[in-house]
Amino acid sequence: MLQAYWYITKMRLLTSLAYRFEVFASVGTNLILMLASVFLWKAAYGGGIQQVNTLNLQDLTTYTILSITLSSMFVCGVQDTIYYKIREGQIVTDFYRPIPLFACYLADDLGGMLSALANKVLPLLLFASLFFGIPWPSSAISLLLFIPSCLLSYGILWLLSALVGLIAFWVMELGNMGIVKDSIVRVLSGSIVPLWFFPESVQTVSKFLPFQYTYQTPLGIYIGTVGTKEALAAMGIQAVWIAFLFILLAAGWKRTKTKTLIQGG
């Protein structure tokens, strides 16, 4: 069975590598976004913005570069995959294979992630290093903690995306809910502006939501704002969110299977 998943991952990898224009477009837009963000921070700091949490400009530059790089790597196609497959009725072809659907979609997205690692992350980091210098981590330990935290982040993001995909089984008329979810994630995850710059109240609420544990946690670890002890605690919270979202998805999926309607044909 594992062989099948690996093959799905491999097929996605091959497909992604075949679409060269998509790669150029993605690297191009992300690069522009990266440049704009960094220059914005530069301008803000030049004007004597009040420093938060002793974050300096170098920290924020590193934060921004990595945030955008991560976003190009965290492939969560599952919500769109399900939405379009249901819309076009194509989902039936997944149902008549003796293999769990969501596991296939995960394998597919992991393939997308692997290919992004090669054809998006590398060029982005290379260009960023040329423009702003290499975005070093604050210490070897923070780099070591950053990697597992990223994996946990991806877990949360993917499960959120899968849950949105599940909604598509119920209400086609709502359109692609993924766009709404993506906007919320973008703001509340601190991927554009770290939540440390947000009002106290927003920060408090955000602690009880999964979003800040997707970008801010690993990035904070990387630039050293989050210490080792706090980092481990944050990773614990990430794991709890993963468990919670997984249970939600499993329960939702069980119910969905018995009640849904598949379009057309």
Added chain:
Amino acid sequence: MEAVIEVNELVKEYMVAKKESGLRGALKSLLFPEKTKVKGVDGISFSIAPGEIVGYIGPNGAGKSTTIKMLTGILHPTSGSIKVCGISPQADRKAVVRKLGVVFGQRTQLYWDLRLGESFELLRRIYQIDKTTYEENLAVLSDVLKLNEFIDTPVRQLSLGQRMRGDLAAAMLHSPEVLFLDEPTIGLDADAKHAIRDFIKEMNRNRGVTVILTTHDLDDVEQLCSRLVVVNHGKVVEDGPIESLIHKLTPHRLLVVELQHPCDDLSHPAAEIIKRDGLKIWYQFEKQRMTAAELISDLSQKLPIQDLSVKEPDIEDAIREVYKTT
């Protein structure tokens, strides 16, 4: 013999949102959606023995695809029971679909961007087919479907006929006991249709695969199916061998007569004139009541017949009759 497929009093209801026209209507149905309950399938029962080729036919929206989806475990019935090879697809979808090959003519399970062979390789891993069995199966399928010509071509570059052959091969790789074909010949040219029908016959004959075929192409039905299950409005309206169905539904035959010159008295006590076009006259008669030869000899005594032909009702007439009356 134990039935491969056993369907009992199957019902599927679903809610359909009523959409009203215009902007106002759109707003109204967005805020206060009105839903009505529709019975897509309304008490269908049938059972299919191993090795049968059954045509499952009915007009658009009769509930054919809904039934197929329930048989494959995609949809859950509102009530009633299904057993495929003794297992309920709702209780254990994965066990059932292992025994099934499914082809939806309007969809493909092949990977669009990759070469055809890649999709087969994936299926080998999903169904955990061992290498030698896989290669044997693929060799047989390649031979019948002539896959070698395009197995290395990306699926998106295949013609519809080639893609369909690819899909059929994909459905048969894991040696299923039952094959569900939902309009497998839709949109294909005569050659491709022929190839696909041959393939279905071959699989049925050599491997004893039970085939359930939904189609609107009555040539498919005529050439392949030994038995027809006709559904309309979610109910089974006819179930039986094709010949008896035609016989039962269309007891009439037609005699078309062309006269040398116009005549006044055209009538015959046992035949009805259903159409007239200049010198051509269409007589309809019941084959139980009189033979064509009798009618011809009666008519030729009083009419100057130039030319004549007898028309046998075909499956199309029979089906039209069913759709009309139910």
